[in-house]
Amino acid sequence: MDINLRISLDLSKPQxxxxxxxxxxxxPKIETSLTVAQLAFLCRxxxxxxxxxxGTQIEMLKVISTHFVTSNAKDISLNSLRAKYYGTDESxxxxxxxxxxxMLNHLNHSHK
Numbered sequence: 001m002d003i004n005l006r007i008s009l010d011l012s013k014p015q016x017x018x019x020x021x022x023x024x025x026x027x028p029k030i031e032t033s034l035t036v037a038q039l040a041f042l043c044r045x046x047x048x049x050x051x052x053x054x055g056t057q058i059e060m061l062k063v064i065s066t067h068f069v070t071s072n073a074k075d076i077s078l079n080s081l082r083a084k085y086y087g088t089d090e091s092x093x094x095x096x097x098x099x100x101x102x103m104l105n106h107l108n109h110s111h112k
Contacts, residue, residue, distance in 0.1 A: 029069045036073050037092040038099070039064065040084035045096075061085060 032039060043064055046052045054060045065076040073080075084092075 027067070029067055031069050031071075033071060034099075035092070035095075036070055036076055036080060037084045037088065038096050039068060039070065039076075040081050041088045041092050041096050044085050044088065057085065058082070 034042070040061075043052065043060060047054075047057055047060060052060050061078060061081050065078045065081045068076060070076065
């Protein structure tokens with residue numbers, strides 16, 4: 001089988017060539033010692049206080065579920081994160097409060 005291909009380019013007239021390429025970069029996930037419930041509650045606090053300003057909570061939750069892992073969850077389910085975001089139990093609230101106090105104490109003692 002013989003295939004001949006003839007290409008003719010007119011270089012006297014500038015032409016626009018459109019090309020698109022998708023680059024996929026695999027970033028490592030951020031590892032946290034927080035539970036999924038604690039991570040969800042912290043996100044809720046940040047959003048409620050206006051520190052996260054995405055248009056919708058779901059955008060933020062997608063990023064968190066995609067880019068974070070916990071010691072118990074190597075893949076955080078978006079549905080699980082969303083359920084914990086909207087339904088926080090008292091134990092999670094207490095644990096997050098303790099962690100926030102720990103951060104404040106650390107800030108007060110080590111960053112004078």
